Amino acid sequence: MAEPVKVVVTGAAGQIAYSLIYQIASGAVFGPNQPVYLHLLDIAPMMGVLEGVVMELADCALPLLTGVLPTFKPEEAFKDVVAAFLVGAMPRKEGMERKDLLAANVRIFKEQGQAMDKVARKDVKVLVVGNPANTNALICSKYAPSIPKENFTAMTRLDQNRAQSQLAAKIGVPVQNVKNVIIWGNHSSTQFPDASNAVVTVGNTQKAVPAAINDDSYLNSTFITTVQKRGAAVIAARKMSSALSAAKAASDHMRDWFLGSGDRWVSMGVVSDGSYGTPRDVVFSFPVTTANGKWKIVQGLTISDFARKMLDATGKELAEEKQEALDVCKD
Structure with a gap:
């Protein structure tokens, strides 16, 4: 067996982490032969709940889990970790705007x-x-200048998974038969779920998703809004935000980053280099391929006039959010 890797999960007593921790400890993320040592970070008042999670992890009797460190101290939690799942944040509640979240969360992520x-x-x-x-x-x-910028990513894989499943259901194929659907921009209601380059296997034939669906008005309206508003729909139904699906998406994102995405494109929020006319130095979701622990933006895709408007709108929101966040940091 390989040497254990140290992995941190923040917000470790919360809903998403409850599903995510098991996936990491069972081998779904780093592979079936990679032992892990889990660092679990939460705020001091949650230590009792976290102790229960630690008990449950022990009771799972997972062969790959070599140890668990529950803590409320960031410097203990982040010591020597190879991967960090930053899940802990002020949660969004029904009726809350993203801007309400920004001020509270900027301080958390600055400290981390x-x-x-x-x-x-x-x-x-x-x-x-x-x-x-x-x-x-x-x-x-910004507050970890000694770590390369490209090592910081944001999760848009949940949106990609949502988009993929919507398209698969519409076409009537298993979800794995759809690939290369893209999420552009922000993980917000301005994101652009884009099926124009997606392909689907129907029977033994691979074809373009737009040709298979043959309904541009669906792809440019209902499909996009369903994916954009899926998180809000889950909150309305569950009275809590997406947890199980978010944990699965976090696992997918990190697994592909570590182990490679193969012949599929995956959507990741990464620091923009200005590709596709996007604002630089915001974290923007692009289609990427991953290999040897590195991501690379897929280049050379055609951007239609419709797509251009969508990319510009989500880019504008990200530039505004960035400025608001930097203003909060000055306080």
Whole structure:
């Protein structure tokens, strides 16, 4: 067996982490032969709940789990970790705007960035799940200047998974038969779920998703709004935000980053280099491929006039969020 890797999950006593921790400890993320040592971070008042989670992990009798460190101290939690799942954030409640979240969360991610800068490995791979994820990732990176910017990512894989399942259901194929659907921009209601480059296997034939669906008005309206508003729909039904699906998406994101995405494109919020006319130095979701622990933006895609408007709108929101977050940091 390989040497254990240290992995941190923040907000470890919360809903998403409750599903995520099992996936990490069972081998679904880092592979079936990679032992893990879990660092679980939450706030001091949640330590009792976290103790219950630690008991349950013991009771799972997981062969790959070599140890668990529950803590409320960021510098203990981030010490020597190779991967960080930043799940803990002020949760969004029904009727809340994202802007309400921003001020509370900027302070959390500033503190965590500073702790990582001091004690984490410089090659740590950071996935921000807590919303507003793109801007939280940007702030975290800003306060961890010794760690490369490309090591900070935001989760849009949940949106990609939602989009993929919507298209598969519409066409009537298993979800794995659809690939290369893209989420552009922000993990918010301005995101652009884009099926124009997606392909689907029907029977033994691979075809373009737009040709298979043959309904542009659906792809440019209902499909997009369903994915954009899926999180709100889950909150309305469950009275809580997406947890099981968010945990699965976090696992998918980190697994592909570590182990490679193969011949599929995956959507990740990464620091923009200005590709596709997007604003630079915001965390923007692009289609990427991953190999050898590195991501690379898929280049050369045609952007229609409709897509251009969508990319510009989500880019504008991200630029505004970034400015608001930087203003909060000055306080």
